[in-house]
Amino acid sequence: MSEITFSINDEEVKAKRGMTVLDAAQSVGIEIPTLCHHEKLVPYGACRVCVVELTNGKKSRLVTSCVYPVEEGLVVKTESPPVVKARRMILEFMWARSPGVEPIRRLGTKYGISGVQAIREYGIIPPKPKFDIEPSYCILCGLCVRYCEEVKKKNAIGFIGRGTEREVVFFPEIARKECPSCEECFKLCPTGALPSHYALADARGTK
Amino acid sequence: MPKLKTPAYLELLRKDLLSTRDPQKPCVTICSGTGCHAYGCEKLSEAFVSEIKKQGLEEKVDVRRTGCHGFCERGTLVVVFPGEVCYLRVKLEDVPEIVSATLKENRLVERLLYSDGDGKKITREGEIPFYKHQNRIVFGSNRLLDPKKIDEYIALGGYSAAAKALSDMTSQQVLNEVKKANLRGRGGGGFPAGVKWEVTRSTPGDTKYVIVNADEGDPGAYMDRSLLEGNPHSVLEGLLIGAYAIGAHEGYVYVRQEYPLAVENLTVALEQAREYGLLGKNILGSGFDFDVKVHRGAGAFVSGEETALMTALEGKVGESRPKYVYPAIKGLYGKPTNINNVETWATVPLIINRGADWFTSIGTEGSKGTKIFSLVGKVNNTGLVEVPMGMPLRQVVFDIGGGIPGGKRFKGVQTGGPSGGVLPEKFLDLPVDFDELTKAGSMMGSGGMIVMDEDNCMVDIARYFLHFLAEESCGKCVPCREGIYQMLKILNRICAGKGTEGDIDLLQEIAEVVRDASLCALGGTAPNPVLSTIRYFRNEYDAHIKEKRCPAKVCKALIAYYIVPEKCQACMICLRNCPVEAITGVKNQIHIINQEKCTKCGACLEVCPPKFGAVVKLSGERVPEPVLPGKEVVRSETVGTR
Numbered sequence: 001m002s003e004i005t006f007s008i009n010d011e012e013v014k015a016k017r018g019m020t021v022l023d024a025a026q027s028v029g030i031e032i033p034t035l036c037h038h039e040k041l042v043p044y045g046a047c048r049v050c051v052v053e054l055t056n057g058k059k060s061r062l063v064t065s066c067v068y069p070v071e072e073g074l075v076v077k078t079e080s081p082p083v084v085k086a087r088r089m090i091l092e093f094m095w096a097r098s099p100g101v102e103p104i105r106r107l108g109t110k111y112g113i114s115g116v117q118a119i120r121e122y123g124i125i126p127p128k129p130k131f132d133i134e135p136s137y138c139i140l141c142g143l144c145v146r147y148c149e150e151v152k153k154k155n156a157i158g159f160i161g162r163g164t165e166r167e168v169v170f171f172p173e174i175a176r177k178e179c180p181s182c183e184e185c186f187k188l189c190p191t192g193a194l195p196s197h198y199a200l201a202d203a204r205g206t207k
Numbered sequence: 208m209p210k211l212k213t214p215a216y217l218e219l220l221r222k223d224l225l226s227t228r229d230p231q232k233p234c235v236t237i238c239s240g241t242g243c244h245a246y247g248c249e250k251l252s253e254a255f256v257s258e259i260k261k262q263g264l265e266e267k268v269d270v271r272r273t274g275c276h277g278f279c280e281r282g283t284l285v286v287v288f289p290g291e292v293c294y295l296r297v298k299l300e301d302v303p304e305i306v307s308a309t310l311k312e313n314r315l316v317e318r319l320l321y322s323d324g325d326g327k328k329i330t331r332e333g334e335i336p337f338y339k340h341q342n343r344i345v346f347g348s349n350r351l352l353d354p355k356k357i358d359e360y361i362a363l364g365g366y367s368a369a370a371k372a373l374s375d376m377t378s379q380q381v382l383n384e385v386k387k388a389n390l391r392g393r394g395g396g397g398f399p400a401g402v403k404w405e406v407t408r409s410t411p412g413d414t415k416y417v418i419v420n421a422d423e424g425d426p427g428a429y430m431d432r433s434l435l436e437g438n439p440h441s442v443l444e445g446l447l448i449g450a451y452a453i454g455a456h457e458g459y460v461y462v463r464q465e466y467p468l469a470v471e472n473l474t475v476a477l478e479q480a481r482e483y484g485l486l487g488k489n490i491l492g493s494g495f496d497f498d499v500k501v502h503r504g505a506g507a508f509v510s511g512e513e514t515a516l517m518t519a520l521e522g523k524v525g526e527s528r529p530k531y532v533y534p535a536i537k538g539l540y541g542k543p544t545n546i547n548n549v550e551t552w553a554t555v556p557l558i559i560n561r562g563a564d565w566f567t568s569i570g571t572e573g574s575k576g577t578k579i580f581s582l583v584g585k586v587n588n589t590g591l592v593e594v595p596m597g598m599p600l601r602q603v604v605f606d607i608g609g610g611i612p613g614g615k616r617f618k619g620v621q622t623g624g625p626s627g628g629v630l631p632e633k634f635l636d637l638p639v640d641f642d643e644l645t646k647a648g649s650m651m652g653s654g655g656m657i658v659m660d661e662d663n664c665m666v667d668i669a670r671y672f673l674h675f676l677a678e679e680s681c682g683k684c685v686p687c688r689e690g691i692y693q694m695l696k697i698l699n700r701i702c703a704g705k706g707t708e709g710d711i712d713l714l715q716e717i718a719e720v721v722r723d724a725s726l727c728a729l730g731g732t733a734p735n736p737v738l739s740t741i742r743y744f745r746n747e748y749d750a751h752i753k754e755k756r757c758p759a760k761v762c763k764a765l766i767a768y769y770i771v772p773e774k775c776q777a778c779m780i781c782l783r784n785c786p787v788e789a790i791t792g793v794k795n796q797i798h799i800i801n802q803e804k805c806t807k808c809g810a811c812l813e814v815c816p817p818k819f820g821a822v823v824k825l826s827g828e829r830v831p832e833p834v835l836p837g838k839e840v841v842r843s844e845t846v847g848t849r
Contacts, residue, residue, distance in 0.1 A: 045529045047684070048724045082723075140685075164680075165682070
């Protein structure tokens with residue numbers, strides 16, 4: 001594998017061909033936030049929190065670092081104003097959907113989203129976040145679904161619905177058989193929402 | 208059917224087919240596209256066959272069910288050859304007269320001919336203004352052939368381009384010709400097809416795929432559907448040529464299950480092409496193998512996006528994949544894959560037959576050839592139109608489309624479907640091509656063109672498209688799933704009269720992130736309807752937000768229906784038609800709408816006789832106090848006949 005040299009935040013970085021920008025950044029200890037990436041899973045590119053800015057001369061654009069392959073001479077900025085602006089808005093969207101969920105609270109605090117500020121100011125779920133809150137704990141990062149498919153190869157859990165109707169469900173026929181002895185996805189879930197999905201699907205077969 | 212072992216056999220077959228045909232023999236062609244199916248063209252065709260038999264003409268006249276002619280507004284279309292006599296809006300009861308007059312006595316049925324504004328009749332199809340300004344190089348053959356008969360396509364010169372490519376040209380030469388023609392993808396992005404082909408071709412790998420994207424899903428657009436229904440072999444021939452240039456031996460047509468006639472005609476076309484050996488092993492003796500499978504899509508707009516389409520083809524849920532590595536390098540099942548839409552493929556045989564120089568002589572600097580648009584909305588002649596790239600919008604809307612019905616004022620035209628934008632009157636002289644539309648803040652898309660008049664509210668239009676996209680987003684990535692939803696909520700708020708000062712800024716702020724951070728083009732272009740309407744119709748947004756007024760009087764929350772007492776003739780018509788009994792009054796006592804009860808369905812306005820014109824829509828103004836009970840103006844009999 002040939003080596004590629006490029007820059008992240010003006011720092012020279014060496015990476016192997018085939019690595020993604022996120023891999024390369026992590027390998028040299030540069031932190032890029034992400035909510036749907038997992039080292040054991042195929043890069044997914046869904047949460048878009050890991051956007052970074054690529055500059056090429058005067059032109060620049062946002063790309064998703066977890067799926068963007070490294071190239072010779074890339075100029076990457078991980079915390080430039082356009083990156084922060086996009087990341088903040090994405091977190092605002094997620095806050096409206098899953099307020100108070102730990103990873104979003106943590107990133108939201110870092111990027112100063114209105115919901116988190118309100119929590120700090122008023123000590124309560126904010127009276128006026130940027131968008132009205134319609135809570136659901138799941139952030140649809142898909143870690144559980146992909147882990148079950150790619151690593152365990154069981155497909156006991158999946159997405160159903162399109163757009164905002166999208167949700168994670170256990171398929172009882174498979175889940176009853178496979179899940180009780182596994183439950184590995186629970187540990188991956190960043191929100192703690194998964195056990196309730198599990199219970200809702202009556203995957204343990206208690207009924 | 209015998210296998211066509213070499214191009215010479217194909218040529219022989221063509222000559223044979225032509226020799227058995229008498230061009231002077233009368234032929235009735237009946238448009239059998241989806242639009243005319245809705246008008247009942249099946250029964251009409253049967254009626255023609257039996258009537259011709261009844262009048263003893265069966266030996267002397269042919270009947271042909273063709274693909275869509277495009278002038279769907281006036282279906283069912285019947286064209287009688289020779290002479291190209293075009294009858295519009297033909298009904299079952301017209302059949303005997305057409306047969307006895309036109310076919311037997313060579314007389315015209317005047318009342319079914321096209322009549323221009325001055326009452327002048329036009330006989331020939333090609334001279335009707337709707338067709339006269341078009342250049343139907345791709346779509347034109349639709350009206351000449353029966354899509355279920357490969358022989359008719361071959362008689363018109365079909366598969367000669369494939370024969371030429373396979374026998375006289377190297378795959379490199381084919382590629383060069385398409386590159387030289389600068390054929391840009393007709394499906395939306397406008398990416399040069401030749402460049403895409405070249406990448407797929409040059410990527411190492413034994414297995415490569417070519418795909419026809421027939422997952423047309425824009426509201427109101429049906430050009431790919433009509434092409435696939437009306438001339439499936441032109442698409443297959445293009446695909447075969449592309450596969451040869453690229454070095455692919457397997458092809459797919461991804462077509463919506465909701466297009467039953469397209470699926471049917473395509474399946475028949477594939478079988479017939481296989482029987483002739485135009486698909487399969489050693490095509491026309493060239494040593495090149497290629498075959499095609501049909502995949503019926505389950506009806507998701509997002510599956511028209513190429514990576515989502517490939518995911519769906521693989522049997523998974525149609526969700527987009529990152530495209531930083533092009534599908535041309537890593538596409539279907541991880542193999543190099545070239546995907547183009549229906550119209551792009553159908554253009555390829557023309558380029559091979561007539562040459563890149565001919566093709567580039569049509570169109571503009573950056574956009575060559577023609578484009579098929581589905582011209583719909585507030586326009587007199589709705590239908591499918593094919594025009595050279597660069598034709599000014601004005602010509603499309605007014606010369607071909609015949610302008611706006613009812614003397615209303617043109618307000619804008621939405622191009623590019625839900626991912627496009629609305630262009631206002633000042634762009635009427637814009638030459639329509641890929642780059643000009645993008646510069647103006649809209650896009651070519653796959654060729655939807657929705658004309659809007661003064662009665663369309665632009666905020667409501669943006670809301671409509673966002674609603675469509677919110678439902679059709681696959682939901683995988685956050686900016687698209689949540690961002691479109693948040694924009695939609697704001698638009699709903701504005702339309703409901705609850706918009707606030709900061710809403711436009713917030714819409715723009717969200718739009719920018721959705722555009723820049725979404726995974727695929729669905730999210731990437733979703734803000735266009737919002738951004739373009741804010742850019743060109745800002746005053747309408749302001750009216751909704753600041754004055755709580757809907758200038759086009761569309762948004763229900765911002766309008767009221769009111770009966771003007773001076774005009775009301777107390778005729779009881781509106782009162783009887785009100786579904787919620789919101790109108791009070793009796794005969795000879797002017798009617799009053801109870802605003803509390805009114806659901807703003809508009810039935811009263813529709814039924815109020817135009818000569819009275821007593822019911823009006825109000826927006827942004829106070830509804831005048833109703834006449835107090837007991838003080839109603841009682842009309843005398845004479846007032847009513849004033």
